[in-house]
Amino acid sequence: MNELGALSLPDAQKVLIEAAQPVATEVIATDAALGRVLADDVMTSHAFPDTRRSAVDGYAVNQIDLNQYRIVATLGAGELPQHTLGRGEAAAVMTGATVPEGSVAVVRVEDTVVDGEILIVQTEIRDKENINRIGEEMAAGATVLQAGTRLSPVKHSVLCCTGIAEVRVYRRPRVGILITGDEVLQLGSAHQPGSVYDSNRHFLVGCLAQMGISCTVLGPVKDNADTIRRSVEQLSTECDLVISSGGVSMGKYDFIRPLLHSSGFRVLVNHTKIKPGRPLIVARKAATLFFGMPGYPAACLVNFFYFLLPTVKKLMGLKEVLPPTRRIRLADDLKGRKGRWDVLRVRLQTEQEKERAYRLKSQLTSHFMNMGECDGLVLLNGDCERATAGDEVTLLDFARQF
Ligand SMILES: Nc1nc2c(c(=O)[nH]1)N[C@H]1C(S)=C(S)[C@@H](COP(=O)(O)OP(=O)(O)OC[C@H]3O[C@@H](n4cnc5c(N)ncnc54)[C@H](O)[C@@H]3O)O[C@H]1N2
Numbered sequence: 001m002n003e004l005g006a007l008s009l010p011d012a013q014k015v016l017i018e019a020a021q022p023v024a025t026e027v028i029a030t031d032a033a034l035g036r037v038l039a040d041d042v043m044t045s046h047a048f049p050d051t052r053r054s055a056v057d058g059y060a061v062n063q064i065d066l067n068q069y070r071i072v073a074t075l076g077a078g079e080l081p082q083h084t085l086g087r088g089e090a091a092a093v094m095t096g097a098t099v100p101e102g103s104v105a106v107v108r109v110e111d112t113v114v115d116g117e118i119l120i121v122q123t124e125i126r127d128k129e130n131i132n133r134i135g136e137e138m139a140a141g142a143t144v145l146q147a148g149t150r151l152s153p154v155k156h157s158v159l160c161c162t163g164i165a166e167v168r169v170y171r172r173p174r175v176g177i178l179i180t181g182d183e184v185l186q187l188g189s190a191h192q193p194g195s196v197y198d199s200n201r202h203f204l205v206g207c208l209a210q211m212g213i214s215c216t217v218l219g220p221v222k223d224n225a226d227t228i229r230r231s232v233e234q235l236s237t238e239c240d241l242v243i244s245s246g247g248v249s250m251g252k253y254d255f256i257r258p259l260l261h262s263s264g265f266r267v268l269v270n271h272t273k274i275k276p277g278r279p280l281i282v283a284r285k286a287a288t289l290f291f292g293m294p295g296y297p298a299a300c301l302v303n304f305f306y307f308l309l310p311t312v313k314k315l316m317g318l319k320e321v322l323p324p325t326r327r328i329r330l331a332d333d334l335k336g337r338k339g340r341w342d343v344l345r346v347r348l349q350t351e352q353e354k355e356r357a358y359r360l361k362s363q364l365t366s367h368f369m370n371m372g373e374c375d376g377l378v379l380l381n382g383d384c385e386r387a388t389a390g391d392e393v394t395l396l397d398f399a400r401q402f
């Protein structure tokens with residue numbers, strides 16, 4: 001195996017992030033832009049608010065030093081006042097309504113009594129209270145959202161506040177997945193001793209769906225060089241990113257590596273110094289990136305979070321692409337090896353308001369079933385041989401990755 005070519009985790013990330021270029025952009029209706037990534041900064045043409053508005057249901061008054069006023073108008077939200085308030089005058093205003101010129105404060109309904117057209121105020125009024133000033137939230141021309149922002153429901157709703165009907169976004173990357181392996185069974189087929197059910201397909205499809213990407217999936221295909229070559233060619237012509245699962249190590253049926261080397265792909269990452277997941281191979285041909293993921297589900301998962309997801313985020317046009325991490329205190333000792341980036345599975349538990357990471361009993365690449373109780377991954381860098389219970393370490397929390 002070409003150990004010389006194995007990259008450290010940060011070096012491999014750097015190579016991939018440099019190699020991946022955002023896909024093309026398109027203009028779409030804001031209506032349909034939920035989940036998409038903005039290609040341009042979004043500016044507001046008007047201020048927030050664009051008129052002086054009441055923050056409560058109440059009465060706009062012309063001065064604060066009286067306890068009786070004459071009500072001269074009633075204004076709902078959206079109505080524009082026709083009159084300026086004169087001395088001793090008040091206007092009934094609803095929450096969000098534009099207050100008339102001459103208003104200096106709004107008194108809450110609860111603090112008043114009305115007798116015909118006379119308003120009696122039963123509290124002290126403070127100057128300017130309950131009036132939102134023009135532009136106090138945001139000035140006209142200000143940047144509302146920056147290019148590279150993914151429109152989550154919250155951010156999308158902020159965009160909708162501007163009234164902008166169309167936006168420029170990155171188109172969704174086209175992703176193809178090729179599942180390989182004679183022993184890999186589709187869901188629904190009868191259990192066969194010695195075989196495995198295809199979990200990688202569902203892991204990859206599920207994670208990419210979280211990013212708003214739907215995939216073309218081929219397979220499981222047999223470990224046959226011609227079949228795999230044809231499938232790779234088909235997906236490469238259609239997709240920005242092709243992901244294969246299985247067949248990247250040293251076995252007789254591991255066809256991906258020689259195929260890439262022999263069919264015009266330029267290899268960017270040929271192995272990494274990460275465990276699990278060392279045999280990852282990444283290559284490029286024209287504008288298509290190819291990720292050859294190891295078949296072991298644990299190795300596939302680790303490569304997904306540290307390498308594939310950052311690459312997908314870059315293709316999508318996102319600004320922040322590296323996996324979000326946070327510091328966490330360990331409840332157990334962890335062991336790594338110098339020169340290797342060890343990724344360890346942990347479960348999180350909070351006791352007496354203190355959250356700690358517990359090492360899952362098995363860390364074997366060949367084991368996966370304990371992922372059912374795994375909340376995240378702790379990374380021990382190449383210069384770190386161990387971490388001890390009580391130490392703070394870096395956690396990739398599954399809950400924060402999408
Ligand atoms: N002689 C060597 N053997 C191995 C090496 C090595 O350097 N020299 N590397 C090991 C490492 S590290 C890993 S990781 C694995 C990666 O193997 P492959 O990518 O070639 O994967 P397969 O052999 O195809 O499968 C491994 C394992 O995973 C199961 N599998 C495959 N596809 C799926 C799927 N879609 N869903 C669920 N499980 C799947 C498969 O049945 C195997 O059990 O290689 C080591 N070997």
Ligand code: MOO
Nearest residue numbers: 276277278299365
């Ligand atoms: O890197 Mo492999 O994924 O150790 O088993």
